[in-house]
Amino acid sequence: MTREAWSGFWEDFTQSPSGVFGAILTLLCGLAALLAPFISPQNPYDLTQLFLEKSHLGPTLFKDWSYSHFMLGSDGQGRCMYSAILYGMRISLYVGLASTLLSATFGTLVGLLAGYAGGKTDAMIMRIADIQLSFPAILIALTIMAIWGQGLFKIIIAISVVNWVFYARTARGSTLSEREKDYVDAARAIGMPATLIMVKEMLPNILAPIIVIGTVRVANAIILESTLSFLGLGVPITEPSLGSLIYEGYQELFSGEWWISMFPGIGLMIIVLGVNLLGDRLRDVLNPRLKR
Amino acid sequence: MTEEILSVRGLKTYFFTHNGVVKAVDGMSCTLRRSQIMGLVGESGAGKSVTGFSILKLIDPPGKIVEGEIFFRGRDLLKLPDSELEKIRGNRVSMVFQDPQTSLDPVFTIGYQIREALTAHDTVGRRHAMNRAGELLTLVGIPSPVDRLRDYPHQFSGGMRQRVVISIAMASGPDLIIADEPSTALDVTVQAQVLILLRNLVRDHGAAMILITHDIALVGQFCDTISVMYAGHLVEQGSKEEVIRRPMHPYTQGLIASVPGHQERRKRLKQIAGMMPNLINMPPGCPFLPRCNLGSKTCEVRPVLQEVRPGHFVACHRRAEA
Amino acid sequence: MFGYLLKRILQSLVVLLCVSFVVFVMMYHSGDPVEMLLPPEATQKQVQELRHHLGLDRPFAVQYWTFLKNALGGDLGKSFVFNQPAVRLIVERIPATLELALSAIFLAMIIGIPAGMYAAVRPTSWPAKAIMSGSLLGISLPVFWLGIILVLTFSVTLGWLPSSGRGETTMFAGIRLGFLNMNGFRHLILPSLTIAVFQLALIIRLVRAGMMEVMLQDFIKFLKAKGLSQKKVIYIHALKNILIPVVTIIGLQLGNIIAFAVVTESIFAWPGMGKLVIDSIHGLDRPVVLAYLLIVSLIFVILNFIVDLVYTLLDPRIRLR
Numbered sequence: 033m034t035r036e037a038w039s040g041f042w043e044d045f046t047q048s049p050s051g052v053f054g055a056i057l058t059l060l061c062g063l064a065a066l067l068a069p070f071i072s073p074q075n076p077y078d079l080t081q082l083f084l085e086k087s088h089l090g091p092t093l094f095k096d097w098s099y100s101h102f103m104l105g106s107d108g109q110g111r112c113m114y115s116a117i118l119y120g121m122r123i124s125l126y127v128g129l130a131s132t133l134l135s136a137t138f139g140t141l142v143g144l145l146a147g148y149a150g151g152k153t154d155a156m157i158m159r160i161a162d163i164q165l166s167f168p169a170i171l172i173a174l175t176i177m178a179i180w181g182q183g184l185f186k187i188i189i190a191i192s193v194v195n196w197v198f199y200a201r202t203a204r205g206s207t208l209s210e211r212e213k214d215y216v217d218a219a220r221a222i223g224m225p226a227t228l229i230m231v232k233e234m235l236p237n238i239l240a241p242i243i244v245i246g247t248v249r250v251a252n253a254i255i256l257e258s259t260l261s262f263l264g265l266g267v268p269i270t271e272p273s274l275g276s277l278i279y280e281g282y283q284e285l286f287s288g289e290w291w292i293s294m295f296p297g298i299g300l301m302i303i304v305l306g307v308n309l310l311g312d313r314l315r316d317v318l319n320p321r322l323k324r
Numbered sequence: 325m326t327e328e329i330l331s332v333r334g335l336k337t338y339f340f341t342h343n344g345v346v347k348a349v350d351g352m353s354c355t356l357r358r359s360q361i362m363g364l365v366g367e368s369g370a371g372k373s374v375t376g377f378s379i380l381k382l383i384d385p386p387g388k389i390v391e392g393e394i395f396f397r398g399r400d401l402l403k404l405p406d407s408e409l410e411k412i413r414g415n416r417v418s419m420v421f422q423d424p425q426t427s428l429d430p431v432f433t434i435g436y437q438i439r440e441a442l443t444a445h446d447t448v449g450r451r452h453a454m455n456r457a458g459e460l461l462t463l464v465g466i467p468s469p470v471d472r473l474r475d476y477p478h479q480f481s482g483g484m485r486q487r488v489v490i491s492i493a494m495a496s497g498p499d500l501i502i503a504d505e506p507s508t509a510l511d512v513t514v515q516a517q518v519l520i521l522l523r524n525l526v527r528d529h530g531a532a533m534i535l536i537t538h539d540i541a542l543v544g545q546f547c548d549t550i551s552v553m554y555a556g557h558l559v560e561q562g563s564k565e566e567v568i569r570r571p572m573h574p575y576t577q578g579l580i581a582s583v584p585g586h587q588e589r590r591k592r593l594k595q596i597a598g599m600m601p602n603l604i605n606m607p608p609g610c611p612f613l614p615r616c617n618l619g620s621k622t623c624e625v626r627p628v629l630q631e632v633r634p635g636h637f638v639a640c641h642r643r644a645e646a
Numbered sequence: 647m648f649g650y651l652l653k654r655i656l657q658s659l660v661v662l663l664c665v666s667f668v669v670f671v672m673m674y675h676s677g678d679p680v681e682m683l684l685p686p687e688a689t690q691k692q693v694q695e696l697r698h699h700l701g702l703d704r705p706f707a708v709q710y711w712t713f714l715k716n717a718l719g720g721d722l723g724k725s726f727v728f729n730q731p732a733v734r735l736i737v738e739r740i741p742a743t744l745e746l747a748l749s750a751i752f753l754a755m756i757i758g759i760p761a762g763m764y765a766a767v768r769p770t771s772w773p774a775k776a777i778m779s780g781s782l783l784g785i786s787l788p789v790f791w792l793g794i795i796l797v798l799t800f801s802v803t804l805g806w807l808p809s810s811g812r813g814e815t816t817m818f819a820g821i822r823l824g825f826l827n828m829n830g831f832r833h834l835i836l837p838s839l840t841i842a843v844f845q846l847a848l849i850i851r852l853v854r855a856g857m858m859e860v861m862l863q864d865f866i867k868f869l870k871a872k873g874l875s876q877k878k879v880i881y882i883h884a885l886k887n888i889l890i891p892v893v894t895i896i897g898l899q900l901g902n903i904i905a906f907a908v909v910t911e912s913i914f915a916w917p918g919m920g921k922l923v924i925d926s927i928h929g930l931d932r933p934v935v936l937a938y939l940l941i942v943s944l945i946f947v948i949l950n951f952i953v954d955l956v957y958t959l960l961d962p963r964i965r966l967r
Binding site for chain 1: 661664665669782783785786787788789790791794795797798802901902904905906908909912913924927928935939942943946947950
């Protein structure tokens with residue numbers, strides 16, 4: 033993008049306080065997740081750091097407002113909630129981003145192919161996409177994980193499988209309209225091979241809606257992962273994501289230990305809210321029609 | 325003297341956008357009598373449609389009518405509350421829009437939409453309204469009206485749709501019809517039909533009409549008086565004979581000269597060089613100055629409308645001198 | 647029109663076949679149920695006997711064919727855990743899930759549509775801004791967490807509403823329904839609210855966006871030029887124009903809701919299909935999971951079909967093709 037285009041975009045984007053707020057939230061969560069090993073008082077995955085006598089502790093934050101060990105309480109295994117949340121955010125963000133990148137890449141390429149090739153290839157790919165789209169995402173992911181078993185890598189794949197269709201459809205639509213444009217004819221006239229045309233010429237022009245969908249889908253992916261982990265079909269319990277933590281809390285709910293569910297949930301909500309706000313704003317800025 | 329139906333005085337409608345203030349209409353005045361058809365001519369963006377919408381106070385934000393008076397049969401429409409205006413719209417003053425494709429609600433039958441126009445102003449029973457709707461369709465020349473009342477807008481061709489729109493406009497027998505480019509979006513063959521229909525309806529019912537168009541040839545054919553607008557300003561106004569045969573303003577002259585058929589054979593089509601200016605931050609002088617052959621220092625002061633011949637007004641320094 | 651219907655039905659059947667195949671393949675490769683059913687001390691002979699008894703030693707194609715044949719006859723195997731036909735187990739629980747799903751949608755619609763319209767008509771007012779912020783929150787809240795928070799607030803802390811189960815049910819037209827009596831109704835509130843919030847937020851945003859777009863159309867201006875009051879323009883014309891796509895999307899969401907009911911039913915121990923399938927997954931009850939996936943696929947296919955049909959009926963532009 034040219035410098036003018038970038039600064040124009042920045043100007044539009046910063047006009048909305050909610051968009052900026054969303055960007056800040058997302059950034060904060062991202063930083064927290066990245067720096068988790070450095071800023072958390074405890075490594076909740078390290079079994080040697082967990083002591084049972086430190087379990088089931090209530091949050092101390094509201095009592096003495098200090099950045100201390102167990103300030104958000106601890107769970108049934110003695111894990112410091114604060115640390116667990118930070119590490120959990122890490123996993124949530126990692127899964128969300130990884131699966132989005134994977135499905136976006138795959139979906140965009142497939143969509144490009146379908147849109148450019150047209151004809152039977154297009155029809156077949158879109159038929160598959162339509163069939164998949166007629167089923168709720170969660171069910172597909174559920175099925176995959178139910179059969180495959182828990183695992184970090186597995187859930188990334190499962191979520192990617194669910195989400196690629198959205199990118200494919202969008203990419204195909206954009207490709208279809210770009211295909212009629214002059215620069216494609218020009219490239220063809222000079223004998224550029226089809227794959228090169230698709231990747232080098234058309235791809236940059238169809239990226240904008242893909243990015244917009246991507247930001248929204250990241251939020252979706254994060255929620256999907258946490259839901260599956262909550263049901264015990266996501267990440268293994270030795271490396272709990274926010275969803276798994278909430279499940280733990282659910283089991284302790286009736287003994288009144290609300291903090292085990294509450295805080296991870298708040299953490300989850302913050303990430304998703306941030307990403308949603310960011311995505312919303314991006315969509316408004318990149319959508320030419322709304323520019324009146 | 326026939327009754328004066330409409331008197332617009334000093335109308336100014338501005339649009340307050342992010343990029344600046346667009347002075348879409350900057351001082352428009354005109355008068356219309358019963359059974360008169362006035363042509364409002366100008367290029368796209370000259371302010372003709374905005375004038376039409378302003379009369380019915382149908383300007384949406386960021387637009388605003390900032391100044392002026394619009395007297396309809398003695399009452400200033402701009403000072404009336406919405407509740408009163410609703411009684412006049414579609415009843416005493418109607419409007420026909422440019423694009424019949426988008427004027428009608430696609431999910432309601434046209435029978436419903438015509439009846440709606442009727443029941444909005446008279447308390448008529450459903451049966452009566454249905455009959456009247458059928459009569460209206462016949463009036464505008466749509467065959468088998470009773471069946472067609474049950475149809476939806478997309479089942480009509482463009483010309484037919486426009487007739488439906490006209491029938492809605494005529495439903496309550498209005499005193500004034502504002503027709504905004506009523507035939508522009510239609511096929512050439514249908515254009516003339518629609519205009520003839522409008523003219524006949526107006527004459528038969530003793531209404532007045534403002535025909536808004538960019539086509540000066542049309543105006544010459546159908547109108548009694550002509551107002552020429554340019555960049556939001558009224559530049560020439562007078563009877564048809566005066567304006568067409570003795571155009572005074574360089575812009576009007578250009579418009580008439582550029583009509584194919586007015587040309588001598590085998591000569592290139594005459595155009596008016598240049599484009600209409602951006603309506604934001606216009607220079608203070610005559611708006612036509614950049615494109616005018618006769619422009620001079622005096623033209624840097626905005627000209628006012630002056631009567632150069634009986635009933636014939638022009639806003640031009642150079643013409644007024646001649 | 648008829649040809650179109652036929653085509654859709656055929657398409658649906660193909661989809662179902664594909665799903666059955668995919669699911670069967672996955673199940674086939676997912677592990678050996680025999681291992682789980684027998685105690686570790688079982689002899690090889692016993693293992694082989696059981697395997698033969700369950701038909702698990704035949705070639706894949708034969709197993710699939712048997713499966714298909716049985717499926718068409720309504721037999722999708724017997725649950726390992728309950729020792730009852732899987733189909734029966736699931737069908738028994740459909741009313742419970744449907745009751746949950748439909749009440750959620752109902753709630754979402756009667757709150758969402760008016761709220762969205764208000765936000766569109768008066769976008770600068772503070773209630774409208776609150777509604778939009780609320781809707782953003784609504785789509786950011788994970789369903790399961792919301793459920794837990796609701797339980798925490800209304801059951802554990804305040805003790806107003808029950809936190810699990812369906813309560814008493816009354817028979818109505820041969821189906822067990824909960825909302826017809828007070829006890830069942832109270833049990834229904836929290837779970838349907840949990841699902842409704844997300845749908846509500848979605849509907850609000852949809853309706854608002856749709857309204858704002860419709861209000862810019864030419865025909866709205868023409869309606870005003872006809873002399874119609876703002877009220878009539880909005881509540882009759884604008885509303886009907888946006889209702890069509892909104893209802894379509896809601897119909898499609900019904901499928902999603904049934905899927906998400908899986909989570910809600912787990913939290914609230916609501917005796918529907920969802921809870922059954924989660925329990926079965928953890929209990930390695932393969933036939934039930936298989937049956938669930940197929941029956942739910944069938945439900946979706948039927949739902950999508952109905953929605954398609956309803957859409958063509960509602961929108962006059964499409965109807966007469």
